[in-house]
Amino acid sequence: MIYAAILSACALTLVSPASAHEYKLGDLTIGHPWSRATPPGAKVGGGFLTIENKGSTPDRLVAVSASFAQKAEMHETLTEDGVSKMRPLKDGVEVKPGETVTFEPGGKHLMFIGLAAPLKQGDRAKGELTFEKAGKVDVEFAVEAAGSSPKKQMDGDMKGMDHGSMDHSGMKQGQ
Template sequence: MKQILLSCAFALAAFPALAEIVVEPGEARISRPGAPSGAAFLTVTNTGDLADRLTGARTDAAEKAQLHTHVHEDGVMKMLHVEDGFEIAAGESLALERGGDHVMLMGLAPLDPEGTLNLTLIFENAGEIEVELPVALPR
């Protein structure tokens, strides 16, 4: 019996507790009318006890979905691909928003302004989470 209990304890130790991720959908936007690029905006909250990392995203509506951020260099704002993703500490939130961190959509199919965009977010610990974002018209 003692051996069985020890085996169970080791098995449980091999599977760390997962972060608990809550996604508050924002919106999907195209850059400008007819443009093949756009972005997805939303808020991710880690309600768990462990940090997690948003490592990627994908959608059938675009050839490529990447995590991007904006940086200010030499008086110029630049958009950069964040290959390592974004860490979300336990109890913290990550806002993916205009002018900051966001999901960049490239090779984007035309979006229905009355429709939605299905987006899969990929996390290091929590796995994949699907969200549906309303499409917003460009400004």
């Protein structure tokens, strides 16, 4: 019995604080907010997470803010005729009851515009999510390696998209 208790305690200490983290707000669970490390001089970064609605009524993510950027927006990447395009999600993102919405590379994602400094691997960057019904929740984005993905292989990676040279409208600078 004592041996089992010691093994359980040891197993708990092996859980890394850098592993997935989550936040709860009413019926919503926000899973593992993360971002990729950015190179020096980068003015934009991306944010990724999941939002699960365990309630019986829909809610909507209506705003995002980040202490490390001038502004934060919700975007979606679409591919039309082989060309990837980003568009802002001005009306936010609905999270229906019993569903999980995923913000990931190549799909819905957060854009951090006007970075105050590069995002460095291993850091935690403070942000805030605002929901229409549930209200506001403070989160920390775990900064992971540049090019990292929440899955071993992700078919919808943002390869070929140059976020570093796009302004907030999604247009390449200088166009």
